[in-house]
Amino acid sequence: MAARSLLLIRGGRVVNDDSSLEADVLVEDGVVRAVGRHVLPPGDAPAGLRVLDAAGKLVLPGGIDTHTHMQFPFMGSRSVDDFHLGTKAALAGGTTMIMDFAIPHKGHSLIEAFDTWRSWADPKVCCDYSLHVAVTWWSDQVKEEMKILTQDKGVNSFKMFMAYKDVYMVRDVELYEAFSRCKEIGAIAQVHAENGDLIAEGAKKMLALGITGPEGHELCRPEAVEAEATLRAITIASAVNCPLYVVHVMSKSAAKVVADARRDGTGYACGRNTKDGDLGKGHSGDLTTTGSDNCTFNSCQKALGKDDFTKIPNGVNGVEDRMSIIWEKGVHSGKMDENRFVAVTSTNAAKIFNLYPRKGRIAVGSDADIVIWDPKATRTISAKTHHQAVNFNIFEGMVCHGVPLVTISRGKVVYEAGVFSVSAGDGKFIPRKPFAEYIYKRIKQRDQITSIESSDSPSLGKLSSIRTSENLDVHEVKSEKRMLLFPSQLNAVSPWRSKPYFNSLRSF
Numbered sequence: 191m192a193a194r195s196l197l198l199i200r201g202g203r204v205v206n207d208d209s210s211l212e213a214d215v216l217v218e219d220g221v222v223r224a225v226g227r228h229v230l231p232p233g234d235a236p237a238g239l240r241v242l243d244a245a246g247k248l249v250l251p252g253g254i255d256t257h258t259h260m261q262f263p264f265m266g267s268r269s270v271d272d273f274h275l276g277t278k279a280a281l282a283g284g285t286t287m288i289m290d291f292a293i294p295h296k297g298h299s300l301i302e303a304f305d306t307w308r309s310w311a312d313p314k315v316c317c318d319y320s321l322h323v324a325v326t327w328w329s330d331q332v333k334e335e336m337k338i339l340t341q342d343k344g345v346n347s348f349k350m351f352m353a354y355k356d357v358y359m360v361r362d363v364e365l366y367e368a369f370s371r372c373k374e375i376g377a378i379a380q381v382h383a384e385n386g387d388l389i390a391e392g393a394k395k396m397l398a399l400g401i402t403g404p405e406g407h408e409l410c411r412p413e414a415v416e417a418e419a420t421l422r423a424i425t426i427a428s429a430v431n432c433p434l435y436v437v438h439v440m441s442k443s444a445a446k447v448v449a450d451a452r453r454d455g456t457g458y459a460c461g462r463n464t465k466d467g468d469l470g471k472g473h474s475g476d477l478t479t480t481g482s483d484n485c486t487f488n489s490c491q492k493a494l495g496k497d498d499f500t501k502i503p504n505g506v507n508g509v510e511d512r513m514s515i516i517w518e519k520g521v522h523s524g525k526m527d528e529n530r531f532v533a534v535t536s537t538n539a540a541k542i543f544n545l546y547p548r549k550g551r552i553a554v555g556s557d558a559d560i561v562i563w564d565p566k567a568t569r570t571i572s573a574k575t576h577h578q579a580v581n582f583n584i585f586e587g588m589v590c591h592g593v594p595l596v597t598i599s600r601g602k603v604v605y606e607a608g609v610f611s612v613s614a615g616d617g618k619f620i621p622r623k624p625f626a627e628y629i630y631k632r633i634k635q636r637d638q639i640t641s642i643e644s645s646d647s648p649s650l651g652k653l654s655s656i657r658t659s660e661n662l663d664v665h666e667v668k669s670e671k672r673m674l675l676f677p678s679q680l681n682a683v684s685p686w687r688s689k690p691y692f693n694s695l696r697s698f
């Protein structure tokens with residue numbers, strides 16, 4: 191029998207999303223066994239005990255990056271951070287779990303895509319991971335496969351693209367179908383919300399005008415293309431009362447659409463976080479989760495588009511620096527406290543994607559995914575010192591307070607003082623169950639209190655009844671005037687691709 195593994199993190203300040211306390215943390219066989227004072231009986235230390243001194247430091251739940259694309263075959267290239275180096279870099283930055291995307295081509299099987307991504311990731315991952323699956327087309331097969339993925343394969347989130355015309359983009363009716371299916375099977379619908387038709391037309395126009403450089407990418411994406419698609423996605427999700435997660439909210443106007451929906455009771459969470467980490471006055475309160483959208487291409491790959499911006503592979507880094515940047519721009523600047531930092535870097539993601547409290551919390555019974563964090567130390571971000579495969583860093587030269595000193599993944603110290611102790615394949619695929627209570631409790635409640643029935647009245651035309659759960663109170667309204675009382679769950683972020691091409695331009 192293997193010796194039991196015991197780890198004591200002593201003297202730190204344990205920070206969860208709702209409270210902080212000075213406490214020791216005892217970890218046994220990968221799981222948190224005790225949090226408090228005197229967690230070990232007095233006397234000799236048990237055999238095999240390792241003690242980490244965390245005095246003056248914070249002890250945080252490991253970060254969960256909700257949005258990465260490791261070794262993603264895209265636009266004629268493949269992103270250079272693979273599941274090995276990319277997840278190692280994540281650990282160095284204090285992130286202990288990533289959520290990546292299995293993305294089938296149109297007409298192809300979702301399950302095959304899922305199996306393909308698993309076959310790439312399983313032998314390589316250094317931290318734990320999960321997979322979202324993209325719905326890039328619609329058919330009965332897709333509908334059936336969504337159910338199988340949810341019931342048997344540990345997937346509870348699907349992503350739809352409203353951009354990437356002719357490649358991944360789906361139409362409104364397909365969004366409607368996919369959202370409806372998500373709701374039936376208890377999954378979360380995610381959208382990349384940009385008007386793909388307008389972007390395609392804008393790109394043609396730019397090229398016709400002779401604008402071939404990376405500025406064309408920006409010019410064919412005015413803010414309105416994002417705000418319009420965001421509102422459209424919210425409208426469709428509201429019509430089916432399906433939880434919706436807007437995966438990256440980049441512009442102020444799109445953030446406003448999401449925030450308004452939330453205030454109106456049609457959504458509950460949102461946020462933005464631009465590539466330079468501008469959390470914006472009044473916006474940090476709307477931020478729910480943070481994903482890096484790490485999708486890295488080296489400067490020579492970016493150069494594929496040197497004569498035509500539409501051929502530049504989209505994407506930049508972020509998986510390693512996400513935690514430090516949120517700390518610097520959020521906590522160090524005084525926009526959020528340490529608890530909110532934990533919420534937006536870890537806990538909220540765990541709740542939304544049904545990993546909580548196994549992940550996203552330091553409590554008895556939780557996985558010991560823990561970071562010892564020095565809030566006072568600083569580091570300067572640079573491609574010369576980062577652990578990612580990509581040969582430049584969009585945050586080059588940025589000084590960040592908040593440095594992960596030790597990263598612990600399921601009870602094992604995997605990164606300490608700049609040194610890794612982890613092998614490819616040490617990470618695990620973490621299956622997720624459907625109907626996450628954090629979001630579906632409210633969806634179900636609204637379904638219960640609100641049902642609509644139609645009938646024809648000879649004098650008034652078509653009538654709709656909105657009936658409460660007790661059947662006590664029946665309101666009749668003209669159908670065209672009825673208010674849809676349905677919510678969307680809105681959530682956001684992962685923005686660091688807002689101007690990726692400008693960043694890569696220097697490296698050409």
Ligand SMILES: [Zn+2]
Nearest residue numbers: 257259483485
């Ligand atoms: Zn993405």
